[in-house]
Amino acid sequence: MIRCAGKSVLHKTSKNILKIIPSSIPKACNNHIINSHVSQRFYNSTRHLFDEMPQRAQRLYTNFFDVLNLVECCKMRPNLQSVVNVHALALKAGVLAHLPASTSLVMAYSRGGDYASSVAVFGEICCKDVVVWNAMITSAVNNGLVRDAVCVFVQMLQDGIKFDSLTLVIVVSAVSRTTIRLACLELIHSLGVKNSLLSDCDLRNALINSYAKRGDLGSSERMFRETEMKNKISWNSLISGCLSNDRLDKSLWYFKKMVSCGTEVDNVSLSCAISASTSLLDLSNGKVVHGFAIKLGYNETAHVSVLNSLVSLYSKCGDVDAAETVFKRIYVKDLVSWNTMINGFSSNGMILEAFDLLRQMQLTGSILPDAVTILSLLSLCADSMLLIEGKTLHGFVIRSFSRFNRSCVLVMNSLMNMYSKCNQMEKAETLFTSTQDIDLISWNTMISGYAQNGNSRFAQLLFKKLMHRCLKCTLSTVLAVLSSCNSPEFLRFGESVHSWQLKLGFSNNILSINSLICMYTSCGDLKASYALLQSVSTVADTACWNAMITGCTQNGYYSESLETFKLMRRESDTKHDFVTLVNVISACGNLDLVFHGRLVHGFAHKTLVDKDVRVMNALITMYGRFGDVDSAMLVFDLCSNPNLCSWNCIISALSQNKKAKTVLQLFQNLDFKPDEITNSTILSACTQLGSIRHGKQVHGHVLRSNFHENCFIVAALIDMYSNCGRLDISICLFNSSSEKNIASWNSMISAYGFKILQPYV
Numbered sequence: 001m002i003r004c005a006g007k008s009v010l011h012k013t014s015k016n017i018l019k020i021i022p023s024s025i026p027k028a029c030n031n032h033i034i035n036s037h038v039s040q041r042f043y044n045s046t047r048h049l050f051d052e053m054p055q056r057a058q059r060l061y062t063n064f065f066d067v068l069n070l071v072e073c074c075k076m077r078p079n080l081q082s083v084v085n086v087h088a089l090a091l092k093a094g095v096l097a098h099l100p101a102s103t104s105l106v107m108a109y110s111r112g113g114d115y116a117s118s119v120a121v122f123g124e125i126c127c128k129d130v131v132v133w134n135a136m137i138t139s140a141v142n143n144g145l146v147r148d149a150v151c152v153f154v155q156m157l158q159d160g161i162k163f164d165s166l167t168l169v170i171v172v173s174a175v176s177r178t179t180i181r182l183a184c185l186e187l188i189h190s191l192g193v194k195n196s197l198l199s200d201c202d203l204r205n206a207l208i209n210s211y212a213k214r215g216d217l218g219s220s221e222r223m224f225r226e227t228e229m230k231n232k233i234s235w236n237s238l239i240s241g242c243l244s245n246d247r248l249d250k251s252l253w254y255f256k257k258m259v260s261c262g263t264e265v266d267n268v269s270l271s272c273a274i275s276a277s278t279s280l281l282d283l284s285n286g287k288v289v290h291g292f293a294i295k296l297g298y299n300e301t302a303h304v305s306v307l308n309s310l311v312s313l314y315s316k317c318g319d320v321d322a323a324e325t326v327f328k329r330i331y332v333k334d335l336v337s338w339n340t341m342i343n344g345f346s347s348n349g350m351i352l353e354a355f356d357l358l359r360q361m362q363l364t365g366s367i368l369p370d371a372v373t374i375l376s377l378l379s380l381c382a383d384s385m386l387l388i389e390g391k392t393l394h395g396f397v398i399r400s401f402s403r404f405n406r407s408c409v410l411v412m413n414s415l416m417n418m419y420s421k422c423n424q425m426e427k428a429e430t431l432f433t434s435t436q437d438i439d440l441i442s443w444n445t446m447i448s449g450y451a452q453n454g455n456s457r458f459a460q461l462l463f464k465k466l467m468h469r470c471l472k473c474t475l476s477t478v479l480a481v482l483s484s485c486n487s488p489e490f491l492r493f494g495e496s497v498h499s500w501q502l503k504l505g506f507s508n509n510i511l512s513i514n515s516l517i518c519m520y521t522s523c524g525d526l527k528a529s530y531a532l533l534q535s536v537s538t539v540a541d542t543a544c545w546n547a548m549i550t551g552c553t554q555n556g557y558y559s560e561s562l563e564t565f566k567l568m569r570r571e572s573d574t575k576h577d578f579v580t581l582v583n584v585i586s587a588c589g590n591l592d593l594v595f596h597g598r599l600v601h602g603f604a605h606k607t608l609v610d611k612d613v614r615v616m617n618a619l620i621t622m623y624g625r626f627g628d629v630d631s632a633m634l635v636f637d638l639c640s641n642p643n644l645c646s647w648n649c650i651i652s653a654l655s656q657n658k659k660a661k662t663v664l665q666l667f668q669n670l671d672f673k674p675d676e677i678t679n680s681t682i683l684s685a686c687t688q689l690g691s692i693r694h695g696k697q698v699h700g701h702v703l704r705s706n707f708h709e710n711c712f713i714v715a716a717l718i719d720m721y722s723n724c725g726r727l728d729i730s731i732c733l734f735n736s737s738s739e740k741n742i743a744s745w746n747s748m749i750s751a752y753g754f755k756i757l758q759p760y761v
Contacts, residue, residue, distance in 0.1 A: 067093045068101055075104040078111035087121075099127070103135045110139030134167050141174045149174050150184075165200035168192050172203070176210035185210055205233045212241020230261075236268045243272050243279075251276040252285065265296060267303040274309035283317040286310075308336050315344025320353075339372045346380040354380060355389065369396075371404050375414050382418040390418040413441050420449025425458075444476045451484035459484035460493055475506055482515045491523035510536070514547035521551030526560060540572065546579045558587040562596070578612040585615070589622035597622050613641060617649045624653025644672040651681045660685040664694060674701065676710050683716035692724035715743035722751030 070086045087105060095101045102125050109118035118139045125132055133156045140149035153171050156163060168188060175185050189207055192198050204227045211220035224230070224238045235258040242251035255273040259265060270293050277286035290310055298306050307330050314323035327333075327341045338361045345354035354377060361369060374393055381390035394415055397404055404411050412435045419428035432438065432446050443466050450459035463481040466473065478501050485494035498516055506512040513536055520528040533540065533548050545568045552561035565584045568574060581604050588597035601619055604610035610619070616639045623632035636642065636650045647670055654663045663685040670678070679702050686695035699717060707713050714737045721729040734740070734748045 067095045068098065071095065071101050071104045071108070074108040075111070078108050080109075080112040080114055083108045083112050083114070083117075087117075096124075099125070099129065099132065103132050106132065106135045106139060110135075110142050113143070115139060115143040115145065128161070130161060130164050130167065133161055133163070134170060137167065137170050137174075141170065146174050146178045163191075163195075165192070165197040165203045168197060169200075169203050169206045172206045172210050176206075176213040182214050182216055185214060201227070201229055201231060201234070205231075205237055208234060209237040209241065212237065212244060215245060217241060217245045217247060230263070232264055232266060232269075235263055236266070236272070239269060239272045243276055246279075248276040248279050252280075255289075259292070265292075267298065267306050270296075270298065270303075270306045271309045274306070274313050278309070278313040278316050281317055283313070283319065286313040286317065304330060304332060304334055304337060308334075308340050311337065311340045311344060315341070315348065318348065320344060320348050320350060333367070335367050335370060338367060339370070339376065342373060343376040346376050349380075349384070351380060351384060351386065351389075368400075371411055374404070374411055378411075378414040378418050382414075382421040385422050387422040387424065390415075390422060409435065409437050409439055409442065413439075413445050416442065416445045416449065420445065420452065423453055425449055425453050425455065440471060440474060440477070443471070444474070444480050447477065448480035448483065451480060451486075456484040456486060456490060460490070463497075473504070475509060475512060478504075478506060478512060479515050482519045485519045486522045488524045491520075491525060494519045494523055510539075510541065510543065514543055517544070517547040518551045521548065521557070522555055524555075526552075526557065537572070540574065542574050542577055542580070545572065545574055546577070546583070549580060549583045553583040553587050553590075558591045561587040562591075562593075576607070576609070578609055578615050581609055581615050582618040585618040585622050589618075589625040592625065594626050594628075597626065611640075613639060613643055613646060616642075617645050620646065620649040620653055624649070624656055627657055629654060629657050629659060642671075644675060644678070647672060648675075648677045648681065651678065651685075655681050655685050655688070658688060660688040664689075664691075674705070676707050676713055679705075679707055680710075680713050680716040683713070683720045687716075687720045687723045690724055692721070692726065695720045695724060709738060711737070711739055711741040712743055715741075715747040718744065718747040718751055722747075727751055 067086070067090055071090060074083045074086045083105070086108075090096050090101060090105065096105070102121060106118050106121050109115070109121060118136070122128075122132065122136045122139075133152065137149045137152050137156075140146070140152055150171065153163075153167065156167070168191065172185065172188055175188065185207075192203055192207075197203055204223060208220050208223045208227070211217070211223060220238060220241050224234060227234055235254065239251050239254045239258070242248070242254060251272060255265075255269060255276075258269060270289060273289045274286055277283070277289060290313075293306055293310075307326055310326045311323045314320070314326065323341065323344050327337065330337050338357070342354050342357050342361075345351075345357060358369065358373065358377065361367060361373075374397060377393055378390060380386070381393065397411055397415070401408075412431055416428045416431050419425070419431070428446065428449055432442060435442065443462070447459045447462050447466075450456070450462065459481060463477070463484075466477070478497065481497055482494065484490065485497070494516075498519075501507065501512060501516075513532055517529045517532050520526070520532065529548060529551065533544060536544060545564065548564050549561050549568070552558070552564060561583060565576075565580065568576070568580075581600065584600055585597065585604075588600055601610065604615055604619075609615055616635055619635045620632045623629070623635065632650060632653045636646065639646055647666070651663050651666055654660075654666070663682065667674075667678075667682050667685075674682070679698060682698050683695060686692075686698060695717075702708050702713055702717070714733055717733050718730045721727070721733070730748065730751045734744060737744060
C-alpha cells in the first residue's frame, strides 16, 4: 500500500512537471549544455559514478574483460565508427548483459553525437537502475535536447524508479539553461525536499545557481543561507548570480564576506569581483581586488580569465596604460585577451593603437580575429568616420566569410552603420539589399542612416515598407524614424508615427516622449511640444526639459528656449546639467543678451557646472558674439583641459572680432592637430591681414592634411588669395574644385567683384 501511494504521488508530480514544460525549447548551441563552473563538477563526476555502485556487479567471464575495456575506451574517447564496431563486438561477446557496459555504451553514443543510437541502446536494457537513467538524462542534455532530458526524468518518476541527488543535479542544471518556467524548477526543488536529498551539497549548489540564473535571486540567497556547509562553489554560485542579475553591490559584498570567512578564493570569484567593479566603474575597488589576486599568486602565467577581467577593468575605467601593462604580461593570450584589449583601445578613442594591435594579432598566426574583433573595430570606424579603415575591414570580412558565417547579420549590420555614418548610404543600401537574413536591427540601421544623412523621405519610405511587411517594431524603430521628421513639411507624418506609437504602448517611455518633443519642435509645432512636456511634468527628468530647450535652441526659437529654462527652474525640482546650460548660453549669444548671458555664467559658476569643458566652449562662443574678447580669453585661460573645440571657439571668437594677429599667435601654440574648422578660421584671419605668406603656409598644411576637397576650406582659400591680389590662384582653385557649394560660388563672385572695383578704390 505504501509503495502504491508513493507511486501515485510521483505520477502526480510528473504530470505537473509536464504541464509546466513549454511545447518547444530551443536547442542549445553547445553540445555540452551544462558547462558552467558550478555544474561542470557534477557532470564530470558522472563519468565515474556510473561505475562505482557495488550492487551492480555481476558474474563475469574472463574473456569479457577485453571487450569491457574497449567499451570503456569508447566512452572516454568517443568516435562514432569505433563505437559502432565495439557495439557489434559487445553483442557477439554478450557483454551488454553487464549493466555498467550498457551504461557506458549509452554514454559513448551520446558523446559521439548519435543520440538516436543512445536512445535505442537505452530501450534495450531490461533492468534499468538509477545510474542508467542518469546516463540517459545526461545524454539528452549533452546533445542539447533539454526537453527530452526532462521527459526522461518524468518517465523515470512514472515508472517508480527511485532517483538520487545526482539525478536532480543533472535536471536542475539542465533546466537553468532553458526558458522553462520557474515553477518547474520549484517542483524539482520540492522533490528534493520530499526525498530528503537536500543534504547533498552539490544539489544545493545547483539550486543556488539555477535560481539565480532564472532571475529569482531571493530564492537563491535563501537556499545559500540554509546551506550549513558552504564550499567554494556555493559562494561562487551566489556571487556570479548577483552579477548576472545586475546586483553588483551584492556581488562585491558576498565576495568580501567569502574572503572574511576564510573560504578559498579561485579564478571564478576574482573574475566576478573584478567584473562587478568594472560595471560600477569603481577603479579603486578593482585595484584592491587586483592586489588581492597578486597576493594569492594569480600572476601572468596562469588564470587568463582573471587577467582578461583586469584588462577590461582598467580600459573601461580609462586607465589604458595599466590595461596594456596587464595585457603584455599575459603569458598565453587567448582570443578574449586580444578582443578585450582591442575593445579597450577602441572605447578610449585610440585608433592607431587598436589597429596596430589587430596587426600584431594577425602576425601571431595562432589566433585569428573573430566577429567580436571586427564589430569592435567597425564601431570605432563608425564613430570616428574612418571610411578607408572601414573598407579594409569590409574586405577582410569578405575574404574570411566562412569564419563569420554564423555572425553574418551582426557584422553586416555593423558595416551598414559604419557606411551610413561615413555618408556612404549607397554602399549601406547595397549591403542591405544583398544580405539574405536581414533582421529588425538591419531595418533600424538603414532608417536611422537615411535620417542622419538628410534623406528624410527615404527613411520614411523604408519605414512604411517595414510596416507593410508586418514586422514587429521596437522603440529603436520609433526613435530612428522620428529623427527624420525635422521640418514642417514632415509634421503630418510625425503625427501619424505618434498615433502609431500610442497604439504600440510606448506612450509612457521617457525616451519616446523626448523624441516626440524634439520632432514637434523641429516641425515648428511648439504647442504640441509644450503639451507633451506638461503631460509628463510629474515624472519629467532633466532629459525631458533638455529635449525642449535643445529643440528650441537648435531650431532658432531662442526666446522660447530661455522661457523653458525659467519654467524649469520655477516649476520643477529637476536639476540642470551641462546640456541645459550649453543651450541656454547659446540662446543668450544668438539674441545678443549680454546681461542675461553674464547671469547664466554666474549661475553656472555657482552650481559648479562651469568647469565642464563643453560649458566653457559655449561661454567662449557667447562672449565672442558679444564682442567681449577679454572675457572670452579669460574663460579660455581658466579652462584646465581645453580640447580642439576650445581652441576653435577662441580662434573663431578672435577672428570674428578682427583680432587676426592674436589668432595667428594662438595658432602657433595649438596643442592639437588642426581640423577643417581650424584651417578655415585661420585662413579667414590671413584674409583680414592680407598676409599671403601665412596663407600659403596654411594652404600647404591643408594639402598635407587632405582637407583641400572640403568646400568651405576651398571657399576660404579663394577669399584669401583674391584678397591678397592673386585672383589667378583663386580661379584655379575654383575650377579644380570637384564639389562646389554656395560658399564657393559666393567667394568666387566676391573675388571677381573685388577685382572689378579695385581701379575705383
